[in-house]
Amino acid sequence: MPWRGPQEEGERPTLGWYVLDWMMQNLAQPGRDVDDPAPFLPTQEQADFLLKYYEVDPVTGRRVIHRGLLSRPRGWGKSPFVAAIALAEACADVVGSGFDAYGEPVGRPWHSIRTPLVRIAAVTEAQTDNTWLPLLEMARGGSVAADYGLEVLDTVIYLPRGEISPITSSATSTKGDPACFASLDQTETWTAANGGVRLAKTMRMNAAKLGGSLIETPNAYTPGDESVAETSAAAYQAIIDGRSRARGILVDHREAPPETDLTDEQSLVEGLRYAYGDSSDHPGGCVLHDPPCAPGWSPIERLTSEFWDTSNEPQDLRGDLLNQVTHAADAWLSEPEVRASSDLGREVKPGDRIVLGFDGSRKRSRGVTDATALIGCRLSDGHVFTLGVWEQPDRLPVGPDGKPVEWQVPVVEVLAAVHEAFATYDVVGFYADPAKWESHVADWEAAYGKRLQVQATRNHPIEWWMTGGRSTLIVRALEKFHTALVEGELTHDGSSALVRHLCNARRRTSRSGLQIGKAHPDSPHKIDAAVAAVLAWQCRLDAIAKGIAAEEEEMFGGSF
Known part of the structure; x- marks a missing residue:
């Protein structure tokens, strides 16, 4: 008989209910006196995990x-x-083996197989x-x-x-x-x-x-x-x-919210309660359920005191107790910083006045090909958003000879995305690192250069090199972006690619100051969207310096 079907919205067939009952009936709670055993009782969080982990296919009944x-x-x-x-x-x-006469999932033990x-x-x-x-x-x-x-x-x-x-x-x-x-x-x-x-x-x-x-x-x-x-x-x-x-x-x-302030006790307690969930011993229970669940065993007040101990490293505490994925020792930005600056609720609408940043690649002789990214930034509020990130898939398709097919950036898709951006928004500036894209950048300059109100140079309105002899300008652009993100002057759309690339960027010291790079030249962890975002932010700053943003403010009656 097939699965009986969902009895409530979102229900999926699972052996998890059976496993929960089995645990409570057969296992003892660890940490108790052997002369006073108690049954193992999973928390609500743990039960939720089991229901997902033991989900079965509604047709075959297999895990x-x-x-x-x-x-x-x-x-x-x-x-x-x-x-x-x-x-x-x-x-x-626990081995899924179909459904019973009532349409409920059933299993059999491993030793039967x-x-x-x-x-x-x-x-x-x-x-x-x-x-x-x-x-x-x-x-x-x-x-x-x-x-x-x-x-x-x-x-x-x-x-x-x-x-x-x-x-x-x-x-x-x-x-x-x-x-x-x-x-x-x-x-x-x-x-x-x-x-x-x-x-x-x-x-x-x-x-x-x-x-x-x-x-x-x-x-x-x-x-x-x-x-x-x-x-x-x-x-x-x-x-x-x-x-x-x-x-x-x-x-x-699950980790504490990125805005958790390690110097503010109330913020820290709330962050710990969220991270520890059902195990939190806070008198109000955890903060995951409404109403809150009963207190657990994790000593939130005691854990809070660890953050006041100056012999502890804040980064270790974030990872161990707040469960926050932070950053490598040479990271340019930490993940909490990047997450805290995201604003998923902001919508960029057609006709909004924006600037663009672009960083491209083609292919590599070895390793994973670098990504290509087109990032926008709205002039009015500095909101950074993703227009396109093209990355090599984790697994390449296999050709007739049985070997992986070489992946290259889909140039036609990239060109279409640039064209669509100009057709959709009021683009007043566009900075692009031309490396390996020189001919296309030249085509963009010919097509759009005259309409751009902010230009990289008089002869090359879009071309903005992120390499070569412009190290001082690059260092300044990186510093301005970093400060704006950390201080909350910019927000971003929280797209997976942009967040990953920002967190992948590593600090690299040069004669002119701090620059960024990949973890190593052949690293599969790319940073191209981060570079494109820096270019878009620099273009916005240059637009503001020219008074272009002020023109928009007058146009919309000073509403931003």
Whole structure:
């Protein structure tokens, strides 16, 4: 029988309800006295995650998600929660197998298909203890051991068929290990240097071969570390942006709002309460539900005091306790700064007076081709918005010879976007870095140069080099943009590409001052939209200096 269909708006078929009941009936709450066990009770947040993680296809009844990422601050309860999921994967009916006579999803246990192997993975043995120790308590304190015939030892749990065990990146037997489920803890610390990248790749491939799944439980990662958590978040963003056709990835990341002020106690408490959600012990409960839920276990007042301790690094506190993805050591802008300056509610309308910024590329002999970006900025309020960003997809199409087809910027689409911008808005200025686009910039100057009220130079009204002997002008333009964004003088539309490129930009010191660049020349993390935004902002400043903005103010009666 097919799925019964949604009983309320947005409902999807899921085994999550069954898994929730199974956990509460069979597992003990870790951290309790062994003589006074209590059933494991997932929070509302955790229940919401389970419903999504165990979603099944409404036609086939098979599991939809094969790769999850649950990102919360330290102390939220990620490790015990994922330990409960590991025990469910080992024993419960979690393999989607259709629908019952009432149209409800049903499952069967892994041992009915193959020998279930469940792995608790980390890069060090101490790190595996985060999940392994509460898992042992859950198994020993609840009824699961007796009811499912588990032999619970300190270093392994034997199932009647299969086992649950910890594993680290130093293990030599992970390749080919047929684990139906794996937990990957603290993947913000998993890098190529400590074997974490290789371990994660191996665990994903192992799960894929038999239709299994895994869950990462990182804290906020540091951009530029190229950790497993960072690459997983990037893979999910590529799906959202339409740059990847991958499916089955669930990312549940929540962080304190970007405007959280570390120097203001009320703002800090509210930020912590939001980040910790249902685990917040604030008397008013968490701030995610209406009415608020009951207080949890995370000591918000105690955590607040950590921010007053001058021996702590603010960036570490933002990542560990506010769960904010901040910035690399040499980042030009932090992600909270970029997010705080976004204003998704501002609408740029046809006919608005704007300026444009452009940075382009063509192709590379190796690595990922740089992006091409066209960014606008409204004169009246300095709102920066994205008109087009063209980026190489994560996976290139394969040609008849079986080799990936080389990707190039779709020049016709770019030219059409520029033409449409001039047709839609009142464009009074256009600055473009002509590198590799010299002929097209020359065509734009011929077509639009005479109508531009602000011009880069008399002979070349659009050409504005971001390289070469103009380093002093470049440094000043970058400094003005940086100050405007941090001080709230400009807003932007929060587009994924613009935010990513701004956060990807790295500080580079030159003789003339601070410039920006990619993390390294062949980095796949591009900054072209950031460069185009800087050019658009500089064009706006030059327009204001010429009095062009004042002309618009008179036209609209001083309404801005």
